Amino acid sequence: MQLVHRVTDLRAALAGERDVGFVPTMGNLHEGHLSLLRLARNSGGPAVASIFVNRLQFAPNEDFDRYPRTLERDCELLQEAGCDLVFAPDESELYPEPQEFKVHPPPELADLFEGHFRPGFFTGVCTVVLKLFNVVQPAAAVFGKKDYQQLTIVRHMVRQMALPIEIVAGETVRAADGLALSSRNTYLKPTERDEAATLSRELQKLATAVHDGGHDMQALADAALASLSARGWQPDYVAIRRRSDLREAAAGGPLVALAAARLGSTRLIDSLEF
């Protein structure tokens, strides 16, 4: 496995390669990322991962500075998972000058849920993802379903910009008690770890309620919000939406439940298709 830090070295390493499979990450990798990398290996060409903590998608009050940077360990894990090339640029390489051209996703998709609580977040995500796509030029790129709104927005961007990239969705990898694996789980205090699985249980309860005939999506989501609050969480949102565009939905179609909530000082997000 090769580790490169510069765009020119990445391009040289990939010269002549076709069918590149790509997983963009911010590092501090766990089994969820590695499952995405294994999907990227199905593309038929080299499997490439990027590791870059993207300042553009963090608000000034967020955890950019304390976001764990664990490059050595990440590279060991990627090598074991069959990665061929890691691109780990520093900020001056990916943003050698202030990034003034940005991708602004449409408000109907990007100003709700995560975008409502983290204004500008998806502009930061789309801008770096498009830039990484331009640098890596993958045939396929893999995004996890845990970050469902991100996956949806990237799919829409690729379609509307006619990028020749297949977006592959990776299933959420969960701990035995259901907690979705996330780099931010490392912020949880030992006393919070058991409670953290409640978020996925609430999503599971929503899916069961709809399967059992519940059709008032707002009432179901409100009950989940109240239940989380009663257990000491500070929920940002819980919602049931149409999978394709996250619009309000009736029971019957392909749906997804999405949630974000703070437990102590840790903000967790999760989603569940049903």
Ligand code: PAF
């Ligand atoms: O999901 C993430 O880790 C990030 O949002 C991504 C896609 C790597 C862009 O910085």
